[in-house]
Amino acid sequence: xxxxxxxxxxxxxxxxxxxYALEGLEVVLIGAAFEQEVSMAxxxxxxxxxxxxxxxxxxxxxxxxxxxxxxxxxxxxxxxVERESLEERGLNEDDLMPLTWEDEDDDWAEKKSIHxxxxxxLSDLLEAQDVILNF
Amino acid sequence: xxxxxxxxxYEVDEEGYLADLSEWNADVAAYMAKEDDCDLDENHxxxxxxxxxxxxxxxxxxxxRVLTKAIGKKLGKDKGNSKYLYELFxxxxxxxxxxxxxxxxxxGCV
Numbered sequence: 001x002x003x004x005x006x007x008x009x010x011x012x013x014x015x016x017x018x019x020y021a022l023e024g025l026e027v028v029l030i031g032a033a034f035e036q037e038v039s040m041a042x043x044x045x046x047x048x049x050x051x052x053x054x055x056x057x058x059x060x061x062x063x064x065x066x067x068x069x070x071x072x073x074x075x076x077x078x079x080x081v082e083r084e085s086l087e088e089r090g091l092n093e094d095d096l097m098p099l100t101w102e103d104e105d106d107d108w109a110e111k112k113s114i115h116x117x118x119x120x121x122l123s124d125l126l127e128a129q130d131v132i133l134n135f
Numbered sequence: 136x137x138x139x140x141x142x143x144x145y146e147v148d149e150e151g152y153l154a155d156l157s158e159w160n161a162d163v164a165a166y167m168a169k170e171d172d173c174d175l176d177e178n179h180x181x182x183x184x185x186x187x188x189x190x191x192x193x194x195x196x197x198x199x200r201v202l203t204k205a206i207g208k209k210l211g212k213d214k215g216n217s218k219y220l221y222e223l224f225x226x227x228x229x230x231x232x233x234x235x236x237x238x239x240x241x242x243g244c245v
Contacts, residue, residue, distance in 0.1 A: 029195070029198070032198070033198060033200065062194070063194070064194055066192060066193050066194045067193050067194050067195050069192075069193060070193040070195055070197070070201075073197065073201045073204070073205060074198070074201055108208075
């Protein structure tokens with residue numbers, strides 16, 4: 001099995017109300033071992049997963065938001081966030097964690113992982129995938 | 136499951152990973168290694184400390200592929216390869232070193 005497929009993990013849930021976000025993130029990290037072409041999309045309440053300054057102390061849950069910063073190490077460096085979903089929630093790019101990855105082929109230059117895309121652009125991206133997994 | 140060390144009881148899971156990582160200390164690491172017939176030297180500690188720092192920053196134990204690359208970047212190419220790491224930790228660098236470091240089994244370890 002050497003053929004590379006395009007995998008997109010679509011995240012639609014807020015991080016802590018349900019287990020979707022954490023489970024989805026773990027699947028992405030585990031799946032990264034298979035060296036496929038992986039990207040993630042964040043739509044609807046899923047955009048809250050990338051919000052800066054998450055604090056879970058009062059909810060007694062583990063704050064797993066730092067783990068998104070490890071995605072670059074796992075070569076998962078295409079995170080598409082839908083602009084309309086951000087706007088509907090009064091958010092913009094500056095409210096999100098500044099996630100980056102280091103390009104080994106470009107002298108470890110630090111590059112942005114988060115790409116803000118329109119609903120129409122995201123629709124095209126979804127169209128181009130071989131496998132789509134929803135969380 | 137649990138083991139006793141210096142009058143304290145440490146809970147571990149069925150594979151020997153520490154249940155509560157806040158209970159970890161260097162003696163626990165040395166004890167776990169001894170059980171595997173492994174004497175920890177400074178090279179082992181370099182990797183164990185690296186894993187603890189990684190967990191502290193990202194809240195996960197890195198997969199072996201990620202660990203190898205990150206070690207290479209931090210400690211040099213002669214250490215960032217699987218031959219070197221497997222010589223230190225023959226049961227698998229991520230799994231075995233994570234155990235001694237008191238971390239859960241690595242995410243993405245298949």
